[in-house]
Amino acid sequence: MSTVETTERNDVRVKLALRDPITATVMTVLTAIIAATSSGISHITWRGATKWFEIPETHVPARPFTLVMLVAAIALTVLIWNAALKRKKINGWYLVGVAIAFVLAFLVFTVAGKSDAHLPMIALLTGALSFAVPLVFGSLSGVVCERSGVINIAIEGQLLFGAFLGVVVASLTSSPVLGLFGATLAGALVAVLLALFTVNFRTDHIIVGVVLNVLVLGLTSFLYSTVLKENEASLNAVHALPKLPIPVLSDIPVVGPVLFNQTILVYLMFIAVILLQFLVYNSRWGLRMRACGEHPKAADTVGIKVNRTRWQNVILGGAIAGLGGAFFTLGQGLAFSKDMTAGAGFIALAAMILGRWNPRGAFGAALLFGFATNLGATMQTVQAGLPAEFLLMIPYVITILAVAGFVGAVKAPAAEGKPYPA
Template sequence: MTATTAGPAAPASHTDLRAPVDWKFPVVYGVLGLVTLLGFGLFSGTGGKQTVFSFSSGRDFFHVPDLTVSAWGTSVGAGIVLLMMAAAAAWLATRREKPGLWFPVVFGVLFLFAFLTWAGADTGRIPLTPLLAGALALSVPLIFGAMGGLIGERSGIVNIAIEGQLLAGAFLAAVVASALKNPYAGLVAAPIAGALVAVLLTFFAIRYWVDQIIIGVVLNVLVVGVTNFLFSTVLTANPETWNARQTLPSLPIPLLADIPVVGPVFFNQTILVYLMYLAVAVIHVLLFHSRWGLRTRAIGEHPKAADTVGINVNRSRVVNTLIAGGIAGLGGAFFTIGSGLAFGKEMSAGQGYIALAAMILGKWSPVGAVCAALLFGFARNLGNTLSTMGTPVPSDLLLMLPYIVTIFAVAGFVGRVRPPAAAGKPYSAQ
């Protein structure tokens, strides 16, 4: 009998351990491409219409000629390009690769250009300089609020109270500026109001370990209640003394303010906007290139390790949270003295929560948070601008854009984000 030799064992079933294909962005790109091609182009009824993009104002150094484009042809061409980019994104997704940062930026700019071309087809003109200048102005409280939230969370304190700090800053800025008849006095008072709200936050969150999210929401409600009461009793009774309009004057920077587009947008602003530029630059440099920044990031990521090298974790958290509250309070001054308005009930209107979303969307980076805040500000000002122009876009839909983007940001639609490891966790050296 001939012995038979067993052959090699059949290979075991192979399990693909690679990450699943992420179709989220290719699908969104494809939908936006179809909207552009069909909604803004083929079936838009804009055939033969033109849109003019104007850039220059009367005081510019030199005149930048207007850009005139065909509404139908531009939208169709942009839609085809966007669909090609969506196909490229899908191909990269099957290879489990992600495009660079330039890809969504180019896609967004092209989609926005097609949208503005379609929206301006009936009116015939889109004034870009006022659109961008207004977007920057509306981003001011968001950027200040995002910087305050960023410093807090980098230190391990979740600052949901940004909304209350903005509102408190707006209130005290209006009252002090009105009483002293000096808007700059209100500018000094605004960060004090934000820091006072931060005092309560640190007292309950660090001293008594109250849940930081809960105490933040409670503080927002408290500030709304206090300011509404004082508005109804004190400010309304004597508005000439306590709630008269005081406006920060525009301070154009010589030569720079006369550069077309860039000058009116960035260099013909109030001191509050210039302080915003300075705050973002200083926070970015200090956070990543200073001893204070190293300690701040340490107590937010691994407080126990920071404690072992001699850093007083809770004291550092208190100091940083007070600084963060002052920065957010300064942003609240935009609603009153920064905009030339008297104080009104709940005039922050949820901007603190959008600032928090901008911080998350920016992945706890100053530069990223600024970009996200500018996106929210642009969406809001776009709605305001187009609604006054009489475009076919429903104004209510445009006013919803910042909040829609906020939901996407908080839901993690922009990709995986990781907050500081110790954010929201109380620390005890015992």
């Protein structure tokens, strides 16, 4: 009997997965188009890479370089198709390699043949990390909330209110560091409303999140028009967080200025990712949180207070998102303006989904979207020749493509959005 069962199991064919092969093929075709249309020399600058020595400008022949990237993309795409057709697990790094080949070819192509255009590599990488900051905090907020069973659509409102209250507190105290506490408090206040309506009043989580976003947008716009504009010096002054270079590490070529010459907000982001990655999967708190999001009845059976746990985690998630909102004012050294988050909360939500509700994965996805955001700005600076509207669309297009391609392959916590007791 066991032999028959084994034979039956072996006869079951694994479903053919075409998502990765098709994605790789599309990027390879785009790389081929870039290689076919590239000409001239591309100039890449490394200004600010290190204080120890001067890295000379790099001159890259566009056509040969893009052809090398094309060959690499084709080889990896063939490996991906081979694994898919044989119903084997596809190595995710193959797809990453195709994406890197495409991006490098695109970057070289944008400045090819332009003697007055220079690609600032350090500025591109540093800006990508900076733009990823609110997305990382927002996606971590989503992880904490949804792992405990509460869908957090209100990340956009938490970021916006964090930006608002952060600059107000910083203006009143003349301290951007204290402004970070104000931003954290703002996110937590929005989260209190989210927890109250979803956990206690058992309202639909999506509806509550959307309403809270509209509420915060209306409230901050009203206060900006009636209060902040009339008292800019005392309530909406510019207070930028200073950069805190780490001795020696900040001068490591290329890596140093990108990772170790940042503000305290960026360092807090690194700490939050590492800490949550450990706590979610290796602590009693993380186990209880995941139990409430996967099987609240089982969690209740062993003595875990499900709704209290959800309350605590929603407020914690809101505080994290509020801290990310401080980037828009204190992190960039800007005064508050209406709707200045511009949909970053929804991109953070996409990063959380793409990262499979995992802090480390959400961090990587947020970096991708941050790079896409800065890429559009950088392409305008180097006069890429593309319409400015198209360049501004880059992060949103990549967000849609990423979620459309991967959302079906990920599984949300089983009990998210479901009140307890049912």
